[in-house]
Amino acid sequence: MTGEKANEDAPGVAAPTPGTRRPGGRTARTRAAVRDAVLAGLSEHGYPGLTVEYVAEHSGVHKTTLYRRWKDVEGLVVDALDLAGEDSWLPPDTGSLEGDLHALAQEVVTSFTDPAVAASGSAMIAAGFQSERAAEALRAYYAERFARCEPLVERALQRGELPAPATGGVDAGALVRAVSAPLFFRLFITREPVDDALAGQAVAAALAAARAGVFTTVGTAGT
């Protein structure tokens, strides 16, 4: 199961430890077992090859239960993503903005260069191309992920590591997305390798832009 390992990976699509937030009743255990089977199936066959039969076989949950609760493959994938978003992940707190952003970038590089973890994360992102409901679930997952990074930027402002904008505030979401974007772009669009040097460059670029005041509230940016 790749589900356990993926728990530590952040703005990558990650799977949480079952029950980190919810009490671990039988329903929660079933849901986690199904999620693990979905991730394994996505890793093995990708979204187009995933079947309810596969999930039944690998989760030990009966097919009729799967159809009743999740309806179809799309429902299974969406719920796996929803569950991934219910973990207790928090952004790194290293004592400096640069350190925090480095740790974030490192999490992306680590999760997507570990083949076992990368396969299910990559298949989740791929599902977004084939299913509008999966795309919506991805949108919600990442929105939540990046919203959790707001305290990271708040701390940086308190430490005086970023200039406070004259009007409006710092767009924390835009800043942390700027760190992840060059890595995901190469991993999944231009299909180029990513490494620590590139993670460092992404951090340095995002920091330079933040210090220049680029990431203020959207609408005033880039003018």
Next chain:
Amino acid sequence: MTGEKANEDAPGVAAPTPGTRRPGGRTARTRAAVRDAVLAGLSEHGYPGLTVEYVAEHSGVHKTTLYRRWKDVEGLVVDALDLAGEDSWLPPDTGSLEGDLHALAQEVVTSFTDPAVAASGSAMIAAGFQSERAAEALRAYYAERFARCEPLVERALQRGELPAPATGGVDAGALVRAVSAPLFFRLFITREPVDDALAGQAVAAALAAARAGVFTTVGTAGT
């Protein structure tokens, strides 16, 4: 056919006007017709649903010819990408680095917010998740695309719009990728909308990083 329109779009996955570089013999015309059918099929059904039968029907090229020359669906998609990379696209030359980067960002936003063009480009990127050969073709396509942007950065250096690094050179590829990355990241990973304001922010961020000397030769970056 979405193939014609896509011609003007740059770091998006775009289709060229048939024969812009090669003399337009019968072979080139066949290849372009097949490419148009592949793009139409990808737009309509996505990579998992594309069949040689569909391409035969929509290109007017016999199935046996398709099998002989392109072997399979993967070969058809790879050749469509190869052909897209053989166009005569050049980066914008507006007279300023900022203007050039704005025009580049605008091309990405325009191509992927026009549903007709977006569908085939998006399906090409999706194919990279399912086919290693499509991923390789995407890598080659974008490598070539961004290599063509080098003169854009060269001109900026000549105009003194960027500081010349003490050692090494400006990594033009990293700079232009930095403009595209936040847009593609939102379009295909976090599934968020992109607009002109975001394009402006991407340009401003890349410029601030470039002026701070972040995009020097890889390996020294981010240290």
